[in-house]
Structure formats: structure tokens, C-alpha cells
Amino acid sequence: MKFAPMSYHYLRYPITKFLDKVERSPFDSIDLYCSAPQLNMFDYPLSRLINLDKEIRRRHLKVMAMTPENCTYPVNFCTQDIITRESSLRYYQRAIDTAEFLECPNIQISTGFGYFDASREEAWKNCRESVAQLAAYCEKKNVTLFLEELKVTTTNVLVTSKDLAKMIKEIDSPNVVGMLDMDQMTYAGETVADYFNNLGDKLRHIHFNDRGHTVPGDADFPMKDYFDAIKAHGYDGTCSFEICDRRYYCNPDKAIDDIVAWLQANTDELK
DSSP states (O other): EEEBBBBBGGGSHHHHHHHHHHHTTTTEEEEEEEOOOOTTTTTTHHHHHHHHHHHHHHOOOEEEOOOOOOOTTTSSSSOOHHHHHHHHEEEEEEEEHHHTTOOEEEEEOOOOOOTTTHHHHHHHHHHHHHHHHHHHHHHHHTTTEEEEOOOTTOOOSSOOOOHHHHHHHHHTTTTEEEEEEEEHHHHTTOOOHHHHHGGGGGGEEEOOBTTBBBBBTSSSHHHHHHHHHHHHHTTSEEEOOOOGGGGGGGGGGHHHHHHHHHHHOSSSTOO
């Protein structure tokens, strides 16, 4: 597999601290979480983007994926509110342009949501139309969208691997594929096999994290079993570590050290 740490848990530091740590690690790629103050997708000067590109290249790193802030105020491309929906599409258009500039081939995008007291079919239609528009733009920019489902407490649109597979089939674009997040999977009562069975070769990315988006081994998921199941299906795609729990904000470097230690103790991937 191709691994990359995500910069989410470095939000309280300059992005250079994250880049320095990855440069010293066994990894040569990053998953760039896009949020202020590091890279605000709503508004950033061109000079900052150019400098970020230089900082990444100076360390001989590549951007495996970009993760703009998804499905949180005010981003929602499934909503019945057309103003919010259109502004969200412009937000992701900017993300796609940024990915192209950074020579990043992939953007992770999570489903939005419709009003919980309204028709799910309407939100589904908005999701399909919005992602289809972004896919058409991605086809021109040579960028792929990793589409992710979310928990039922967050969305009423995509909540299972079957939902993902159905949406991807309806959009029918080579630039929209599916992904697996261990936290979303387990919450929905699904298994690794469900994702491979439902998505097939459209499963192209994995967030490999323990319960609550923690470092593998820091919670109670059977991470070794999950990893072995992924390998047993012959998966050789991309995999990033979405570490979001705030316990890691104070010492983010240790989280990357612990990820490396878990991989070395439980897999042959870093040998």
C-alpha cells in the first residue's frame, strides 16, 4: 500500500512542523488537511500557495491527497438551500484548482446532508448532481474524488458502502471513486469485506484509524484484523491516517511515531 500521514492533528502548529516530521519519517507522501490557519480553502493569497508548494518540494515530498473541510458549516453540497449548495461547489472548485497546482491527484470529499425532516430522495438528487458537476471539472483537471459516507448522526444521504456504490454508479464518472474509513465502517456495522464486495475496483482509498479517529492501537478496534482483511483482498491503493482526536494536538509528532511503530510491529509494509 501507499501510505501518507494527514496533517489534521497539526492544526495548532505551522504546516512546516508537519512537513519536517514527515521528512524525517519513513513516509514520502502527505494527506494535506486544508483548513485555516494553514491553508484556508475559502481564502488564501497566491503567495501562500506558491510557498507551500516550495516547502513540500524542498523536502522531496508528494501530496497523495488533499482533504478540504467536509460537511461542516458552511460546506454542504446536498442541502435544499441552493445558496449554500452553490457556494459549496465553488469551494470545491477552488480545492480542485489547488490540487492541480500542487500536483495532487486526489481530493477526499464527504457527503453533505439534506434537512432531516425532508425527503432523502431530494438530498440524494442534490448530492448526485453536485458531485457530477465536480467530476466533470475534475476530468479536465486530472483529479480524482474520493467519496466518503458519514454517520447517521451527520448525514441522511450516504451512510453505508452500498450507498456509496449506488451513488458512484449513478454519477458514472472515472473521476469519482469510493473510500473506506474504519470509524465510519464500524459505526455502520459493516466489515472490510462489505466495502470490497460493494465497491469492487472503485474502492481506491482508506482512512486507517482506530475508534474516534485515533492512532492504530490507541482504541479498541481490531486494527490488525482490519489490516489483514484489507491485504487479503489484494488492495494496493492509497491509505492515509486521519487522526482527529484532540488528544494528539499537544504532541502531534508522537502520533506519527506511534503510527510507524504500529506498522512495524503488525505489518511488513515499512521493511
